[in-house]
Amino acid sequence: MHSMITNEYKEIVENKKGKVDVTPIANFFRNEIKEQITKIGGKPRMVAFLTTDDQGALDYSKWTKIACNKDGIEFILKRIERVDLEDAIIEANQDDDVHGIMVYYPVFGGMLDSYLQDVISPEKDVEGLSTTNRFNLYHNIRYLDKEMTKKCVIPCTPLAIVKIIEQLGIYRENVELGQALVGKEITIINRSEIVGRPLAAMLANDGAIVYSIDINGIIMFEAGKRYGTIKMVETKITKEEAMLKSQVLILGVPSPNYKVNSDLIKEGTVVINFAGCLNVDEDIDSKTILVPTIGKVTIAMLERNLMRLYNNQRLKKTLPPQDQLNQYQYYH
Amino acid sequence: MHSMITNEYKEIVENKKGKVDVTPIANFFRNEIKEQITKIGGKPRMVAFLTTDDQGALDYSKWTKIACNKDGIEFILKRIERVDLEDAIIEANQDDDVHGIMVYYPVFGGMLDSYLQDVISPEKDVEGLSTTNRFNLYHNIRYLDKEMTKKCVIPCTPLAIVKIIEQLGIYRENVELGQALVGKEITIINRSEIVGRPLAAMLANDGAIVYSIDINGIIMFEAGKRYGTIKMVETKITKEEAMLKSQVLILGVPSPNYKVNSDLIKEGTVVINFAGCLNVDEDIDSKTILVPTIGKVTIAMLERNLMRLYNNQRLKKTLPPQDQLNQYQYYH
Known part of the structure; x- marks a missing residue:
């Protein structure tokens, strides 16, 4: 896992100076994902909510969409009023065809945005920003559920x-x-x-x-x-x-x-x-x-997280309904 | 519930002007709590964590302690280093003799404090500040559990x-x-x-x-x-x-x-x-x-929330162990 995935940086690392273009690293992970999707079939889907006209967020969403589509992931950008965002997130939480949800922040700014991060179900929290996923990271808890079927995701940046x-x-x-x-x-x-x-x-x-x-x-x-x-x-x-x-x-x-x-x-x-x-x-x-x-590389990790959530949700469907309800939080 | 609990403000309300001292309102609720504690016996216990020397927080903790002790509630102020707070909260979450946990903020400031609010178990969140309790307030969800045995608390201010x-x-x-x-x-x-x-x-x-x-x-x-x-x-x-x-x-x-x-x-x-x-x-x-x-009145509501948590936890002990594990969150 820690070994070099490309020789691209050999000279830079030896000379201890130079500018690094991270494209080869991103490509390595994206190729892995593409192969996995080809193998398992299916259509992993991510929904991203944008509530502003921020050009940075728009550009980023474009690059993300291009990368996702190339790799076999459906990326849907939904433009929405900020006052309607919470309801839209809850709807996406309940939609079995959506495997990952993300939001371009800031929406309202401050603690309200922090609240919205937690409205996204930890099971669809593709960016890994919910309190549950962060708590689990800080405490070395690797699964969302007691049965250890749903792996946690790690914040993608x-x-x-x-x-x-x-x-x-x-x-x-x-x-x-x-x-x-x-x-x-x-x-x-x-x-x-x-x-x-x-x-x-x-x-x-x-x-x-x-x-x-x-x-x-x-x-x-x-x-x-x-x-x-x-x-x-x-x-x-x-x-x-x-x-x-x-x-x-x-x-x-x-x-x-x-x-x-x-x-x-x-x-x-x-x-x-x-x-x-x-x-x-x-x-x-x-x-x-x-x-x-x-x-x-952040986009590649976003795709990687989505695949983890997609696999968690594929697996979930094979569990009896009772276990689907027990979303146990370890830390309380 | 909405009717006047005191005649104290009759003149002010009729004249539509004047300065209101809220002591009679606080006393009304505190008397209710005191009677309840006398009736059920037991020792409801609240732990408050303080990580600074802030005089305002110290004063507030003193008033809270005086009120609680008068009414039959044990109030324990724990002074602690901020870097040790998370572990201390988790310990208090697991301590059956602690019914309510509060923290004097700011601790680190910013989003880290918002994270700490969520480390407190919603079942011991006496101030009602956890995402779970706030989400439930915004969505009219009255119970923390599917079995409807544990009432949610509302932020006390x-x-x-x-x-x-x-x-x-x-x-x-x-x-x-x-x-x-x-x-x-x-x-x-x-x-x-x-x-x-x-x-x-x-x-x-x-x-x-x-x-x-x-x-x-x-x-x-x-x-x-x-x-x-x-x-x-x-x-x-x-x-x-x-x-x-x-x-x-x-x-x-x-x-x-x-x-x-x-x-x-x-x-x-x-x-x-x-x-x-x-x-x-x-x-x-x-x-x-x-x-x-x-x-x-905020202190009276803090006591009121503690009694709700205390009663939730008394009831919990009579439930079979399996049900104690199912801390279901409705919204995911």
Whole structure:
């Protein structure tokens, strides 16, 4: 799983500098998905709700549709008034022909959007943003149900970033579970529940020390006592110190005005930018490995999550009706 | 239920002006609770987690403890590091001697706090802030379980505000369900998921037109087609127009600098302020009914919610173990 899926980056990894185009990584996963769909037949279907005229979201939905259609997935964009969104989500939850549901945020903004994330059934939560799927990620719970028939999905942007890091020579190979990033320090500038915190948890799970930075300060993430759980730790380290110690720097500040000072990034660092805009000077690739955008891999992970949900739902139909009702939440 | 529980406010209601002290309303509900506890015996227990030195939260916890102890409820304040809070909540979820759990927010701030609200089991969510309890409120789902043995709780600040409005001559008596506020217009300046939106939903359920205002604009709330459901509607009305049309104005902006211009509030309006600071000039009581603080009733509703959870959990022990596992969520 951690081995190189392409030779594309060999030179960049050896030289510890250069700009990375993630297309080969996306293609690798998309080919796997395409083959799987060809094999099992059927028509996995994803519905995406858009409530605004945001050009970024429109563009992203176009690319997603093109990729999905090429790979055998039906992608339906539904434009809808924001006040009608909740009802539309509930309808899609109940529609057996819909296997995955996503929403382009912001809709209302703030906590109401967080509420809407949880109206999507965890069983159709293709982006992995529902509290249930996030809780399960943080607590190493792999299944939505007691019977262990429905695998959880992982938020797709953090998943994409982990897949990219795996290809850039950071993970140690042939080590025990939870050991692949032992000794590594990673700084993430973003602690959202959508990307930054799930990502910190995933990297800490593999043994890294993660400095998670947002406007309120820095929190350290480490592996917990049991594999798959995490520990948050207060720290007095500064942002500058954290960046200078890190072998990987992950940037996700959604503002074109936010740029990290290049002097704070040491040579050979892997710099991954997932914000819509570049949070670092473009010429940083002369001394570091720069991944300026990750969108293509995110779309591949979205497809991957959809296939997981599709398979969960195919399986569900073979279970007796009683078990379909028991959507047990482990954590309560 | 809507009838006056005290004659205290008769003059104020008739004159349509004056300052309201909510103590008699709080005492009415607390006396009910005290009697119930005396009757059933037992020791309902609530645990409150505090992760900061915030003086406001400390003061509020002291008042809550005094009220609870007087009424027969054990209130335990646990001071804890924020990084340890999630584990502590999970432990309290699993502790059969704890019937209700609350947290003083902010802890980390932002979406992480929203996540923590959902780590509290809906069965012990004494403040009614979990997504499950809020979803159920918005969709008129009254029970947490399929067997209809565990009643949902309603967020306690909105519940307190409804109880106060009921005492100030706004509700029509002896009308059908969902009709008591027909013809009334109400403005709420706050659309948080903790107070403003659940409150808008509750008032819309009873037939009011609610103008829900936050920094992003105005949304109208009306009763949905089925009783107990709500409809959000886009509107072009301005904040000033909304306030001038309203018989009730509810203020919850957590900033001492935010004051509504008194000229925008018509004579006889019921003005309820639930922010920690007063969002209106204090002398507005010369032309309106002013409720400057509601904290005492909120504490009474917290106790009331705890009793509901306590009774749910007493009942649960008499159910066969299999049924205890089926924590079914209706909406997925």
